[in-house]
Amino acid sequence: MKLFYCPLACSLADHIALEEAGVDYERERVDLSTKITATGRNYNELTSKGYVPALQLDNGEILTENVAILDWIASRHPKLGVRGELGRTRLLEALAYISTELHRSLRPLWHSSSNQEMAEARAAIQTRLQFLSDSLAGDYLFGENLTAADCYLFVMLLWAERFDLETPKPLVALRERMRARPAVRVAMAVEGLN
Ligand SMILES: N[C@@H](CCC(=O)N[C@@H](CS)C(=O)NCC(=O)O)C(=O)O
CATH class of the missing domain: 3.40.30.10 (Glutaredoxin)
Known part of the structure; x- marks a missing residue:
């Protein structure tokens, strides 16, 4: 592969x-x-x-x-999945949110965009980061174990850092926790x- x-x-x-x-x-x-x-x-x-x-x-x-x-x-x-009857669905729910709501919102920051587009993107990103921060169930999105969704979220948090975006403290902690993993x-x- x-x-x-x-x-x-x-x-x-x-x-x-x-x-x-x-x-x-x-x-x-x-x-x-x-x-x-x-x-x-x-x-x-x-x-x-x-x-x-x-x-x-x-x-x-x-x-x-x-x-x-x-x-x-x-x-x-399965160690990267979410346990329980709804586990896979919950994982897909998180992956879809990160992809369609967060990843997509970050795009204007990578490309030349108008000031208004940038401001709208920053506002949308902040709301979505706050939502994810409020939904943390522990050290990672779904509790104490890392899942594939945390891998995706981590990259978005690296981008947030790169563009100096205000990031809720629990997500900054998650980013640093991830960064330290071998x-x-x-x-x-x-x-x-x-
Ligand atoms: N819908 C795709 C989007 C992937 C995507 O946006 N890839 C970017 C890098 S983060 C890319 O390769 N952009 C180059 C291009 O589109 O030419 C996914 O979620 O995997």
Whole structure:
């Protein structure tokens, strides 16, 4: 299996989840400006979506979308999932929220946007971070154990830090807790982020 990633992109969430799962996998960097991978492949031929992450399974199939990839990893490595009858649904609920509400809101900060777009984005992000902070069930989103949703949230918190966004204290603590985890340190070191 091979993860296609770009440093500090949202694919870091999947990178961390694979490290946390302790699986054997390869990774290949993608230059998003040229769409050429580290081995010289045309990334658009791998996925016409042209964005990271993509996870190539051992049978050659390509998975895309953070929600799907993180859910796939958690389904195979239940320590990254949520326990209980509604566990998978709750995990998907959190992944969908992070993807569609938070990740999406952060986009204007990465691209040249008007002052008004920036201000609206910052306000939306603050509301959504507060919601997530209020829903923390312990050290992590679902309690004392890290799940695939925390991997995704962590990347959004790194971006919030990068753009100097006001972040509720419990989420700052979660970010630092995550940053100290050996698997996170490995993924970040590979991406040149330490
Ligand atoms: N819907 C996709 C969006 C992924 C996405 O936004 N990837 C960004 C990096 S965080 C990217 O590769 N952008 C480059 C591009 O779109 O050309 C998902 O949730 O996985």
